[in-house]
Amino acid sequence: MAVTRFAPSPTGLLHVGHAYSAWFSEQAAEGERFLLRIEDIDSGRSHERFVSAIYEDLEWLGLSWESPVMRQSERFPAYEEALNKLREAELLYPCFCTRADIRREIKSAGAAPHGAMGQAYPGTCRSLSTTERERRLKSGAPHALRLDVEAAMKAVGELTWHDRERGQQQCAMDLAGDVVLARKDVPTSYHLSVTVDDAAQGISLVTRGLDLFESTHVHRLLQALLDLPTPEYWHHPLITDEQGERLSKRSKSVTLRAIRESGATPEDVRRRFPS
Ligand code: GLU
16 A cells, blocks of 8 residues: 555646556555646646646546645745755755757767766856856856755765665666756756655655656655655556657647547556556
8 A cells, every 4th residue: 555646747638658657656556545746837838728637537537536636836935945955055056058058068078978867967067166156146147956966975875765666776876967956947847846745745655657767866866865755666667659659748649638539438548558
């Protein structure tokens, strides 16, 4: 028995991959508690019509979750508190780089560690002098906040976490680089919000797709830095289409709404889940 959650971002309509993820999470709760969290920190890409569609689709699938539903857009004070704690520990630094700057820097260095989370940030702004940093901050230059991962790892020592399918994992940050904890446009990030909120909701088993496996190393590190409990994890396989491509909102995968409107049943959807 466990406390689990499904945490969709309302940036589009859900597809079969989401249905599997939500169903997987509800099953994993084994009748204890199944929660829902709307991950809507990105006000530019999140829309209320997609929030209503999430409820509609999940109800149609026959899932039932506990109230209240957590909305990340209402949780900014909690993220700020977490950032302050990391700032006090001197583990954050402002990063003024644009995507183009980062690309250029990686190219001139020859390469950068590359994993499912993309290419690791080369650390350009970590080595800015205090004077230069102050000058740019004073000029109002847009900046993100990054975690100084090396210093953070040193502060907490060796860490492990457990995946129900893949077993004990050693926390390894070499592929992630200095992750962004507050974006230029939003005063938090996926990594920070998800870690703070899984703890706030008392999640004991985090279920999600294997595409987020590497992110769990980052979350484990943040838990240690923020004195948050570490849940167990269970990363599930991703559903692919006939071409073997992973379903995604971007690739215009058939949505649950379209499936429903075509007259299919929730059982038809479930038949596409891995056994
Ligand atoms: N909101 C994330 C997504 O829709 C999932 C976060 C998680 O399960 O950790 O991809």
